[in-house]
Amino acid sequence: MDKRACGGRTAQWLGRARYGRDRFGIQSVLLGDIDGDGKVDLLTHSYSEGILAVCLNTSSSGRIDTNSFAPRVEFPCGPHAARMALGDLNGDGKLDVAVPNEDEGTVSVLINRSMPGVIEFAPRVVFITDHAPLHVGIQTWMVVACPIS
Ligand SMILES: [Ca+2]
Ligand SMILES: [Ca+2]
Secondary structure, eight states, X not given: OEEEEETTEXXXXXXXXXXXXXXXXXXXXXXXXXXXXXXXXXXXXXXXXXXXXXXXXXXXXXXXOTTSBOOOEEEEOOSSBOBOEEEOSSSSSSOEEEEEETTTXXXXXXXXXXXXXXXXXOOOEEEEOSSOOOBOXXXXXXXXXXXXX
């Protein structure tokens, strides 16, 4: 165990856990509560494999260590997947995933069907774009009406 000073306090490095497998590297990492249990889960995806991987947060008592995430659950997200985004696209309160598929000229949307303790996404829905997309964003807009005084 490695101990280092950090701002006058001692931090402990508990080790490294591997959750990816793509030999060409993970394209992006996002954090979000996918199964709705109140704990933030770990999402990764690879460009070359076109796989979204979700590791369920199984930590307890506020402690994070190398055993805090379950083995990855994989979902196809289309070929040449660039930088994904996370947000509630259908308004059901669950975080969905959007992935631009660069060489296919599409954006894949995976609708979250998870329940606490169980990660599940519907098969990808494909939207054609004009160009080879590299990034996608999800923005939730809220309209607030205020009286003018
Ligand atoms: Ca969770
Ligand atoms: Ca949703």
